[in-house]
Amino acid sequence: MLRRGLRLCRLLCALRVCGCVRVGSLFCVACTYYVAAVVLLLCRLSPVSGEMAVMSRGCTREFRGTQDPVEAHAWLKELEKAFALTNVGDNQKVEYAKYFLKGESNYWWESAKALEATEVITWDKFKRMFLDKYFPRYMQTQMEMKFFELKQDNMTVREYEKKFTELSRFMGEYVDSEEKREKRFQQGLKPWLRSRVASFELTTYAEVV
Known part of the structure; x- marks a missing residue:
């Protein structure tokens, strides 16, 4: 303009x-x-609002559908960060989100929305529908199993920490505090390293890492 x-x-x-x-x-x-x-x-x-203009200039990328649950989950988180940045209200989030659905994901949305014709689709409802499609429960269960089975083994501490951080994004209540995160991280360390870390009586994840 x-x-x-x-x-x-x-x-x-x-x-x-x-x-x-x-x-x-x-x-x-x-x-x-x-x-x-x-x-x-x-x-x-312009039909595109100021908030949408900001989001369109790089804050949010289009979503065209994927078989990678990590990518789908990351897009949803990215979208929520953009909403926070631009102060988008809950009553506008679904309208803005569907703007970024393109290709296959837009076809899914049109079909899913038609099945919910008699119900107002809130932002929480949209997220549940989106995750049911692109990050279904059985995939979440697989991620949880990988997280709880994660051990340092032959990885360096830095490699282990990177993998731990990647999987912990999907764990919600299991790592929703510094104490929980720190304890779970210590459990996956090599035994001799875990003993040394425990001797320091560290209480936060940042201190352990």
Whole structure:
């Protein structure tokens, strides 16, 4: 929209519509104010809101469907961070989210929405529907099993910590405090290293890592 406004400004100055005298490549004051008003009007007339514009400029990527539950979960988390950044209200989140559904995921949404025609789809409802499709319960169970079976074994502490962090994203209540996170992390360390860490009586995950 700004580019459209600047093009209009250049045209006005070139045609001397405003009766100004342009110095170098600068626009006159009259044209500058005029263009500011035009840009503001274009923003108001645009179907994409200010919040959506911010999200579209890189805060949120399109989602076209995937068989990778990690990717689907990450997209949903990314979307929620964008909502927090732009102060999007709960009553607008579903409308904004569906804007970023493209291709296969949009076909899924249209079909799923039709089945819920008599019910208002809240943001929590949308998340449940989305996860049921792209991160179903049996996949979540698999992730939980991988998390609880995770051991350091032949990994370095840094490699183990990276894998632990990756899987802990899906664990919710199991790692929802520093104490729980720290205890679970220690349990997966090599026995001799776990004993040494325990001797320091560390109480937070950050201290252990």
